[in-house]
Amino acid sequence: MLYRVGRKVLSRNPHLMVGVFGGVAKLVPQGIRYGREFRKTRRFLQKSQWWTAEQHAAYQLAKLKETIEYAYYNIPFYRESFDAHGVSPDDLKELEDIRRFPTMDKETLLENYDRIHALEGDNLMEFCTGGTTGSGVWLNFEESFRQREQAFIWHNWNRVGYKHGMLAAILQHRECPPDINDGIWYMDRVSNAMILSAQRLTHESVEQYLKVVESNGPKVLIAYPSLAHLFATYAKEIGWKKKVFDLVLCGSETLYDFQRRHLEEVFQAPVRIHYGHIESCALFGYCKESNIYHVQTEYGFAEVLRENGVPAEPGESGQIFGTSFDNRSVPLIRFGTRDVAKVGHGTCVCGRNYPLIEKIEGREGDFIQTRSGKVHSPIVIEFLIDGRVGFSDLQIVQNDLDEVVVRVVRAANFTQEELDLFCNGLAERLEHELVVSTEFVDEIPRTSRQKKSLVLSNLSR
Ligand SMILES: [Zn+2]
Structure with missing residues (x-):
């Protein structure tokens, strides 16, 4: 009974179990939170983290094949899409062959969701992808898949020094x-x-x-x-x-x-972070030794692609695309996250052989656009903010293509001169394509989930 109640509550309030610490955690039996799949995945990751680059690649190819075959033979949407592109699972012989398969964007997922999710039944849990643009979609995941997800998160947390039992x-x-x-x-x-x-x-x-x-x-x-x-x-x-x-x-x-x-x-x-989404097709995390993202190769297949679809080289930036592994309910193949990452060089000093991502430059809705078609990541702002002491909080808001508004919460030692310097610097970085105006506020509004972007764009891309 408790199990059913817990599952039902989570199903209706999916945000409560996005992290390990659900608001109704006490209603959720340990079997859901840390069940068999959780333990199995934890044991697997203990070993796989020390694989050679060749072992990682072999594993990724095997899992990609499994995902592509499953999607092609079980989900009409993918069969039609692959057929239209003239590709079939047999065409995937090496990792690079994945580039022959079509990518998918968020709109396509939204429009075709009914034809993409493959499973029905009681053992599914619903999660909303949320997002800053209000374009969220409800996805159904198997319980075992969510346990696997939790295992990956805990593995990442353990890797940076947070262990079970620590307050x-x-x-x-x-x-x-x-x-x-x-x-x-x-x-x-x-x-x-x-x-x-x-x-x-x-x-x-x-x-x-x-x-x-x-x-x-x-x-x-x-x-x-x-x-x-x-x-x-x-x-x-x-x-x-x-x-x-x-x-x-x-x-x-x-x-x-x-x-x-x-x-x-x-x-x-030390400050550590991991990167991922509800869509569950890419996961990157720091380690204890460095401030750099390790691509979790056992989790999914991640690609960083330039606008022309060619993979970004080390030092270059591009959009993150992900292909999920082990997600039988909503397999996503070459799914465009709209997040931008810069590819890293070499391997980490920790001795793990994961590919590296130097930084996440911006997430969906984080970008400033101009009339000439340029897109600026929030990185242009961070150099201007660094070291300034007169702002308790700040946000850049874009409502149209001609202006950005700098919202400022003034600190005790605020000066107009510092704000003017910031605004002039911003206008310069945006190549004077946009008027920079200011607005004083008591606090920066947050989303219902208490999130806040440094850049809030109300334009669609
Ligand atoms: Zn490392």
Whole structure:
């Protein structure tokens, strides 16, 4: 009974189990969260992380073949699409052959979802892809696939130093009951985590947050980069000097270098992140030794493609496309994420032989567009922000092709001169194609899930 209730609650409230720490975690039996598939995948990853490059490639080819064959013989959408492109599973003999198969964008997934998802039944869990543009779609996953997903996430977290049993502080989207601890935090014993309220985090309340964190002693802060950065900014503004975390773990948004440096300075702890989506076709994560993304080759097949469809070379940037492995319910093949990554060089010093991604330059909806057709990633802004102290928070909003608005939350030592410098620098980086105007606000609005992009584009691409 409990199992059924847990599954039903999660099915209707999918956001609750996007992370390991679901809001209704106590209703969910361990069998769902850490069942057989979870344990099996964890054991597998313990070994596969030390594979040679050849072993990774052989595994990827075998899994790609399995995915392509499954899709072709079980899902009419793929059969029609492959036939129209004149390709069949037999054409996949080497990894490079995947380029003969068609790519798929989000619109195609939305329009054809009924013909793409392959399974029906009770053992499916529904998750919404969300996204900043409101173009979310509900996807059905098998429970075993979600367990596998959790195993990959925990493997990534373990790799950067966060182990089961360590007390964590979580600053994400979960609301805190207003009648407990002034609505600032509560202890989730099932998840072994202090849940911090994003809604009540302000310059005035931050000292209370820091003191409660100091007295409870969580080892790790798990947060969206923008929220972690806001937390650190307020902490710095009140002159907080003590070290309260051993590790800061980020996810779900782009982590910019200026944010990472600021977090490392204020919290005096390493900052690590992983990159992934609900669509579950690509996963990249840092290791303990470096600030660089390792492409998780056992998870899916990731490609970084330039606009002409040619793979980006090391040092070049392109859109991330992913092909899912082991997803029998919604297999995605060469799915365009609209996220942009820069390909890394060589292999990591940690000794693992995963391909590397140097940085994620922007995620969907993070880009500034101009009338001449240029697209600027938020990287153009991060150089301008670095080191500035007069802004508690900031966001660039684009509503049309002629103007961007800089929303600013002023810090105590704000000066108009610093803001003018920032705006002039931005106009220059955008090659004066857009007017840069400003707007003072008390706080930057967040999405219902408490996310915030450095650049918020309300234009469609
Ligand atoms: Zn490494």
